[in-house]
Amino acid sequence: MYAILDIETTGGKYNEEGITEIAIYRFDGYQVVDQFSSLINPERPIQPFVVNLTGISSDMLRNAPKFYEVAKRIIEITEGAILVAHNAKFDNRILTTEFDRLGYQFEKETICTVELAKKLIPDQESYSLGKLVRSLGIPLSNRHRAQGDAKATVALFKMLLAKDTKKEIVSKMVRKDPKRQLEPKLLDLIETAPRLTGVYYMHNKSGEIIYIGKSKNIQKRLTQHFTSDNKKSKRIQLEVHSVTYELTGNELIALLKESAEIKTNKPKYNRALRKTFYNNQLVSFVDQDGYINLKIEKANTQNKPIITFTNYQQAKSSLFKITEKYALCQKLTGLYKTKSSCFLYTIKECYGACINEESKETYNARVKDFLDKNSYANQNMLIIDKGRDIDERSVIYIENGAYKGFGFYNLNFQITNPEVLKSIIIHSKNDRDSQHIIQSYIKKKKVLKIINLEKNTVN
Template sequence: MYAILDIETTGGKYNEEGITEIAIYKFDGQKVVDQFITLVNPEKEIQPFVVKLTGINSSMLKNAPKFHEIAKRIIEITEDCTLVAHNANFDYRILKTEYDRLGYDYKRNTLCTVELSRKLIPDQSSYSLGKLCKSIGIPMSDRHRANGDALATVQLFKLILDKDSDKTIIESSTKLFDSKRTAEKLTKLLEPLPTEMGVYYLHKESGDIIFIGKGNNVKNEVNIQFLKTSKRSKKIQEKTLSISHEPTGNELITNLKYYLELEVNKPKYNLNSYKKLTTDHFNHPNMILVDKGRVLGEHSVILIEEDTVIGYAFTNLAFQENQIELLKTIITPIENKALAKTIVKNYLRSKKVLKIIRF
């Protein structure tokens, strides 16, 4: 679970800043499940350059709650969460400073979308939130206000999760479940899982992936896995201490993610893999395959260029699907292109996607 946040401050000397606005979106990896947005009375003057940048002035904050009045709510919404922010060191430092003033030791793990973007969305001219979002087609409103910047960070983090094919983010931030009895543990692990189509990942105590599965109903598929009685299955059940999952929206993306991630992660207890790779050509060398997305109004897109599967993405913006260069900035690139081609070719032999754009 993640708490994606943005904080606006008064500016001023290091560790003497006060919070003027905070927005937090609790995010389960697919959707926002809770949110908290408020102006804050910092009980100190705001630097003039900050007023000009954010539009927040002292008169707007006279009747806003002071930090000690919202401190409990922030603790509750971020409990058991990894904090995610664009320049997370800053936001986390500001929060810790406020709690230190109250005599409370506030501790959370953090992830920084600046650092993650540099790794997973390389070769951008700037990694400032506004310029990065503009270059990859993420709409922004209320720039330099906490809610606008936090919402943009939610969309950016969704893209980063999609592009994190080796699952280092999930493995590093996954919550570990500690239970004495395997049956009780597995029941607890099943409860929060969705009933939608997707790929799921079983993690051991360290966070490493030990098994990857897929299906039309993630919860049902995991339940079946936990009911199996073979020696191998019992080992999986014993070692599984947390589960993460990703919705896929359609069968083609499910198969693509499943088999590609088997090759990347090589989980100890998986047996399935593609044995024979195709040498056939696509009917057209340059195509975009458009199909259902994970939620209403979203599409999945697979980019095929020069008879090669370049990558895939999810988008709810039609112009992203039709502009090749823009599409290339948001796709999750595929390393094993021969395997990806085999998966896509085998699917298209017997099934259809919503739309094929040839170029």
């Protein structure tokens, strides 16, 4: 659990500042579960430059509660949580000092989003909260007011959690928060898990990730894990002490995250999924007569695949459908071995490309139609789909046929801006598994839209 906060102060000498406003959002890793905000009467003057910066004046605070009147609420909302703030050292010092004045020892683990952002989103022009969130497409209202800044920090931290592919943040949280450990029957964890789409991470008591999975309903999937009696599930049930999760809003990003993070973290119970899971691929080449041929071959790194498949039978079945849909020649798709005309020509379903009866221009036009719709070998495009919230969208970025990564953005943000893309994209490795996942998914399921960046059209 995290307590994400922002504090406005009077300014003045070190350790003599007073709090003028505080906002705290209790965040469980995927949503805000509690919140508190209030103006505070600091019982001391406010520096003029602070009044100009925040708009908070002494007159506004005359009837506001004093710190001791809200101290209990602050203790309650931060209980068992790690404090998260933009420049956490400052906010934690101010809060600790106020509690010291009351004779109460307030000690919390802290996470600084400035330090995290520098590590996970390098090369930004500025790491001040206002400029950073603006460059990342995160809405920010009421700048230099506690509630507005804290709310923006929640969105920033949510993005940083997603960019933390090594899961160092949540592993630290698991080690420091024993209350997250499971009950023997695992019922507490199942009840609190979301019934939403995302990736989940099972940890042992040291915080180490022992299993990663994805599901369209995380709660349902955990129930299956914890009620199954197969050998692997029994071992997981004995060893698991905590489960964290990240919502993705849609299954495609969940699949990509699961694949990439299993390779990065190498959980002990994911051994079967660490290796590439496709075996065959469909490629194209031009024969000596100038016709574009399609061919199924063993997966390799020499040729760029149009589509990848888990096995040969799946590839062959798919190619038969492609041949029929685009009225292609079975000889030129490798499905009918012959030195003369193919079988489809004998039943008048092939126009004769197999015996040079159909012109290569006419035949190749249909093959190119298939390639344009099913391959992104040289394309620059964005795959847009649902986000984690109603006002959010997800984006998958393909550049020159290579998968660059994914991200999330606000509905009102100009996503085709290259600088915006650079900032919000969580960069991922462009491997064959990612290509297989993306191509298989968009072939079988609908996404909201695909933006072709070169032609600037929406399909």
